[in-house]
Amino acid sequence: MFYEAWGLLLERADQVLRLDVRDHVGDPAARAQLDAVAMMLSELGGMWPRLFEGIQAETTLLAGGAGTDPAQPASGPDPLQAHGDAVQALNDRVTAAHCLLGPERERALSAVQESILAAALAEGEIVETAAFRSADRPGRRI
């Protein structure tokens, strides 16, 4: 129950802010903050059911680009830590690849870029599902 409920709770929290609280906030600047917070709650709630699968998928893709094994993270089973490890390993790989020369460099950079692109697209699938729901909301993003 604990893990399953959060997506719905966050979406409900957004609904309360928008429908029950917003009209009682007179200051436009404060209302802009409320809109932003409500949007975050809504989108996080919408992403929640796929968030854990998403972080694992992205970790695997980043680790692939770094040439490391995501199944054997140095940090143990914590998925956030494993993702952080993959980011670090890929950053190290980027730095190393730019020091190479010739075809080896091209191959290494191409692998890095492909893994970043694949990870971005995987993240996009999750984000878009949630962001679609809040597309017509008041307020604007950075």
Next chain:
Amino acid sequence: MAAELPGLDDPAVQASLTAHLRAHLSDEVVIDGVRRTDGGFSSETWFLDLRLDGRPECLVLRRQAVVGPLEPYDLGREVGVIQALRDSRVPVPEIRLYCDDGEVIGAPFVLMERIEGTIPDYRNLPELPAWSDPPVRSAMGREVVRTLAAIQAADWRGDPRLRSLLPAGTGPDTPPVLARVKAILAKLELQVGRRRVLPVLTETAAWLVDHAPHGAEDWVLVHGDYRVGNFIWRETEIVGVLDWEGAGIGDPMEDLGYACHPIMRARAPELMAMLVPFDELSRIYEREFGRSLDLLRLHYYVIYALYFHLHTFVTGMVAAVNGADMRVGLGYSKLYRVGAELIRQMQAFEEGRHVL
């Protein structure tokens, strides 16, 4: 909203502001009202209804942000740029007062003329009825290029306020953009940790260093955030260019690359700056500047614009956690899109496909 600073509607802040204005602007000043505007995610903007020597006047007050995606902020630098451009062909508001004393209203502030006009944003431009009319869009596109020409005509070498914007160590083989690329990466490394920076930003920074245009020293004043959203329009005329906080000295293609940024024309990808197709932009540029667009350099600066934009999402998220306007934290939803676009653009550049 910089939550830690009280608003200008706070009686104590207003009393302090009134005292300062009476000492430095006119001893006959009365504040009749203040209104916070919605514009800008960094420095706050307020409209001040004043009576100055008995005459009603509405001025704009900008208060330097404490936290935000582009910190550290330096309003004095921005004011210097606007003042330096006051007698040029670039339409900028008149500065009435600058106060660098953070004690008066909590942070340095500037009081400026309010220029009447509309400020559509690239996000809501299609809602503007006139935008649906291609000749109007063309006229707006011409105006964007004409204003850019005015900015680039500024004699930055002849004015110490502008000359000081040139990063140290620049030369024919180290163009100014390199200092910006490195400063952005250093800032990110400081904020999130050296190895925790988004790999796409690490990769792009290295790519931008590897591919920086060399050999030219035709540097100009660059606005740094040159896009629809920072222009005040009257019909199809730009009567004010706002938000000079990112101004610097750089490549003639830098601002145009920013204006052609693909994510900022997501609602009409075929229209550069949300106004004109690339071929038309190219013709307008040739007419206004008397030379052709340098496609290679333009493409490089589109990629730099994406890099800059993506970094603001990350620093925005950090700033939101640290007390800035929560709207700057919402960039998380675009990280993937700009990241993917960056990779595609770098690949296209390397393949010689300079299709924007």
